[in-house]
Amino acid sequence: MYPNLENYLEEISHYLVPRKGAEDVLAEIRSHILEKAGQELGGIGEENLARVIAGYGSPPKVAERYMEGESLIAPTLKGYLLRYTGILFVIHLAVILAAFLLKTKMVLFPFLYIPRLSGVADLFYLPTAFIYDLGLVGIFLYFVTKQAKEVHLPWFDIHFRLPDSPKARTSEPKVYLLILMLIGFGMLLGIYLRFETLFMLGIGPEGTRPLFRPAVAHWYSLALLALIGVGIGSYIAQFFTRSEWVQVVKNAICLLIAGIVNIYPLEWEPSRIPVLSERTFGTAFVLVVVFTSAYGLCRSLFRIGRRILLDAFRMTNDE
Amino acid sequence: MDGDNSYLEVEMNRGFLQLLVLMALEQRMYGYGMIKHLLALGCSLDENTLYPLLRRLEKNGWVQSEWEIRSDRPRKFYFITASGKALREQGLAIWRQQNVIMQKMTEVSHVSES
Numbered sequence: 559m560y561p562n563l564e565n566y567l568e569e570i571s572h573y574l575v576p577r578k579g580a581e582d583v584l585a586e587i588r589s590h591i592l593e594k595a596g597q598e599l600g601g602i603g604e605e606n607l608a609r610v611i612a613g614y615g616s617p618p619k620v621a622e623r624y625m626e627g628e629s630l631i632a633p634t635l636k637g638y639l640l641r642y643t644g645i646l647f648v649i650h651l652a653v654i655l656a657a658f659l660l661k662t663k664m665v666l667f668p669f670l671y672i673p674r675l676s677g678v679a680d681l682f683y684l685p686t687a688f689i690y691d692l693g694l695v696g697i698f699l700y701f702v703t704k705q706a707k708e709v710h711l712p713w714f715d716i717h718f719r720l721p722d723s724p725k726a727r728t729s730e731p732k733v734y735l736l737i738l739m740l741i742g743f744g745m746l747l748g749i750y751l752r753f754e755t756l757f758m759l760g761i762g763p764e765g766t767r768p769l770f771r772p773a774v775a776h777w778y779s780l781a782l783l784a785l786i787g788v789g790i791g792s793y794i795a796q797f798f799t800r801s802e803w804v805q806v807v808k809n810a811i812c813l814l815i816a817g818i819v820n821i822y823p824l825e826w827e828p829s830r831i832p833v834l835s836e837r838t839f840g841t842a843f844v845l846v847v848v849f850t851s852a853y854g855l856c857r858s859l860f861r862i863g864r865r866i867l868l869d870a871f872r873m874t875n876d877e
Numbered sequence: 878m879d880g881d882n883s884y885l886e887v888e889m890n891r892g893f894l895q896l897l898v899l900m901a902l903e904q905r906m907y908g909y910g911m912i913k914h915l916l917a918l919g920c921s922l923d924e925n926t927l928y929p930l931l932r933r934l935e936k937n938g939w940v941q942s943e944w945e946i947r948s949d950r951p952r953k954f955y956f957i958t959a960s961g962k963a964l965r966e967q968g969l970a971i972w973r974q975q976n977v978i979m980q981k982m983t984e985v986s987h988v989s990e991s
Contacts, residue, residue, distance in 0.1 A: 583932070585944075586908065586953050590924055593909040593950065615925055623929045 562604055563591060566611050573621030575628070583624055587614070631696065632703040638711050639695055640733040646691040647737060651744050654683065658751065669694065684741055684748075731796040739790050746786065750779050757839075774824055774836050778843060781819045785812055785847065802858045809855035816847040894922070894930060896972060899957055899965040902940055907952040931955055939964050 567584045574580045591610050592602055599606040614620065631639065650670060657664040657672040664672040675683060702709055750756055755775035759767040768775055792808035824840065897920065901911055908928055915922050934940045939961030942953050957965070 579932075582953075583928075585951070586928055589907075589951055589953065590909050590928070593952070596950075597909075620925055623925045624932065626929060627933065 560602070560604060560607055562611065563588060563607050566591075566614075566617065569617040570621050573618050575625060587620070629703060631699045635699045635702060635711070638713070639692070639699060640737070641713060642695040642698070642711075643688070643692045644733050644737050644740075646695060647688055648740060650687045650691055651684075651740060654687065655744075655747070658748070684744055688737070688741065731793055736790070736793060736797075739793060743783075743786055743790055746783060750783060755779050756782055770836050770839070774840070777819070777822060777824065778840070781815055781843070784815050788812055788815070802862050805854060805858040806862070809851040809858065812847055812851035813855065816844050816851065819847075820844045892968065892971075894926065895934065896965065896968040898927070898930060898934065899939065899961055899968065902955055902957040902961070905954045905956045907954050909952075911955075934961065 567588055570587065571580055571584055574583060591607060591614060595602045595606040595610045599609060653664050653666065653670055654672055657674065661674065663674045664670070672683075702711070746756060753766060753768075754772065755768055755770070756779040757769040757775050759769065770778070788808055788811045792804050795804045819840075824836075897915065898911070901914060906914065908924065908931065912922055912924060912927060931940065931942070935942055935955070938958060940955050940957055942955045944951050944953050946952075
């Protein structure tokens with residue numbers, strides 16, 4: 559027995575996954591090191607073994623070479639990790655919301671257990687829920703990989719054909735961004751359900767200071783949530799179609815929301831915050847939404863119109 | 878540019894080393910002996926490359942192994958299987974074909990240069 563060699567092999571064994579066959583790997587490394595020390599350094603002694611071991615490589619690197627090509631999740635399945643996590647998280651989010659609204663705990667045996675939480679505690683529960691979902695999907699994909707069979711996991715394959723629709727000048731939609739948006743939206747929704755406003759200073763059960771009167775705050779919070787919801791909806795739609803019409807519909811709905819906010823009768827009163835009056839805020843809110851949405855709408859319509867004209871021109875030339 | 882060279886070497890070695898080992902295993906060999914054998918032919922092969930490669934070949938059924946005790950020392954001997962021989966022939970055919978293509982390519986580039 560050579561303590562240095564056995565310690566080295568022991569350390570390699572910590573990193574070797576899967577464990578099956580590990581003893582054989584270690585026996586072969588042992589045999590090689592002893593052989594090399596005996597043949598190249600003139601004898602097997604602790605000193606010679608230490609020199610051979612130093613040249614063999616660090617235990618993690620040695621183990622890594624045996625695990626090349628041994629993926630926990632097959633490369634073809636990696637794309638499903640965030641996709642399926644996204645779907646699961648949306649379901650999870652809905653259950654959390656239902657638990658919050660019904661003021662009860664929720665159990666979807668054996669996968670989900672949502673304890674009865676307060677509004678703020680729900681917000682802190684969201685990252686935990688996401689990590690749990692990611693882990694659950696990861697375990698599922700791990701077992702699919704271990705099956706070592708060619709599997710086709712289901713995924714939505716919906717493509718809308720919209721009339722005269724140039725590709726929108728937006729970047730490719732990303733699942734992780736959608737998840738972040740949903741988390742953000744969920745958090746805002748949680749704040750709204752807890753405090754009945756999104757416009758306040760400070761957060762927490764104590765120490766919050768509303769910026770506006772409840773009726774005004776309630777109305778603008780709902781409008782803001784609706785605008786964000788429309789934005790997320792249009793982002794989800796981009797997974798299925800990159801049509802410019804998506805932007806048209808999104809901006810049209812945003813303009814509609816701005817219009818409703820503008821005509822809704824609210825009695826203006828001086829705000830408790832001296833620098834920001836309710837009337838100033840309301841006007842600025844509507845103006846920002848109208849200008850950004852109108853600009854987006856005009857740009858999209860211009861691009862669609864240009865495409866129609868170009869197609870018509872091409873058709874005329876072809877004839 | 879050393880990094881680029883090592884990347885190219887790794888990429889080009891992927892199939893080449895498998896073929897080389899399958900050819901070397903025409904006779905039964907153990908790992909250390911194979912490294913020495915290939916070194917004598919001018920191919921320096923790292924033990925951390927050879928042993929994992931042998932395991933992958935064995936997992937696919939192209940080589941088999943058995944432990945033997947010689948000179949009071951256990952050694953794991955490898956030998957090629959029938960499917961390994963078939964793979965080796967296919968690999969050699971590909972290698973020859975690639976050689977022909979490469980030869981033609983270099984001739985064409987020589988002509989265009991001159």
